[in-house]
Amino acid sequence: MTFLRRALADYLALRRAMGYRLARPEKLLGQFLTYLEERGETRLRTDTALAWATLPAGKAPSWWWRSRLTVVRRFATFLHTIDPATEIPSADLLRARTPRATPYLYTDEEIEALLAATSRLRTAHRAATYRTLLGLLVVTGMRISEAIALDRRDFDAAQGLVTIRQGKFGKSRALPLHPTAASAVQQYLRRPDRPAARHAAALFVSTAGTRLRYCSVQRTFSALVQRAGLTPRSTVCRPRLHDIRHRFAVCTLLDAYRHDHDPEARLALLATYLGHIDPKSTYWYLSAAPELMQLAADRLERHPGAQP
Secondary structure (H helix, E strand, O other): OOHHHHHHHHHHHHHHHOOOOOHHHHHHHHHHHHHHHHOOOOOOOHHHHHHHHOOOOOOOOHHHHHHHHHHHHHHHHHHHOOOOOOOOOOOOOOOOOOOOOOOOOOOHHHHHHHHHHHHHOOOHHHHHHHHHHHHHHHHHOOOHHHHHOOEHHHEEOOOOEEEEOOOHHHOOEEEEOOHHHHHHHHHHHOOOOOOOOOOOOEOOEOOOOOEOOHHHHHHHHHHHHHHOOOOOOEOOEOOOOOHHHHHHHHHHHHHHHHOOOOHHHHHHHHHHHHOOOOHHHHHHHHOOOHHHHHHHHHHHHHOOOOOO
């Protein structure tokens, strides 16, 4: 095994110990090392990394090139600690040209409109499925991928808990539900029109009795957005399903500020609740809320020296 191959094995083991899965990076980095070996290179150089990342020339979208180079950059940063001759590709290379989407922070009225729009779906069971699914996203902030992966065993009606098993980064967590939310899920599971499930374990099932698919949920959500009369606020701020998660995070911190609780302690709990392993991810969810920024400023005025 070459030095680079051993270093890659150590890099993957280290990051997986931190909770990352890295299936795709492992595949890409393996291909990159093969590319280096075919060229007879034994060290990572920026020029070579850039040449590999932009393959096939002129045929791949720029975001794909940037993604490949980012994978190499992270490995190079690790490799530099054991081989200072390693070159780390600059973050300015293949810089994204489009801004990151601005979170669409739904108002209470817009959430109510989305839930009301589910009543216009084709069957009573389909309407109940999406009403319960959206409601659960609103009150837990879980990822849509986590919600549709839930099994019936993951819902504990007696304890009022829903368990996310093997979420992002392979982490599991238990989320407490308000009694009204637990009751809504329980009623959904007891519906007499629930189809005979082909995958009986699934909590949310389609009219065909199958587990909901991500692409189908996204299409249905787009239709609900139109029926609810929601429109983009700008070219980079459009109603997205994932933004329900943003709303949950913002509402949680707003509640802390409004009741003069410790926002720093609440933020730490929120990061765990959302399944984040890096607090920076949680900060991003909160960065686009003017009301939250104003409350933070007000807190600093009332309590000089306090954390905002």
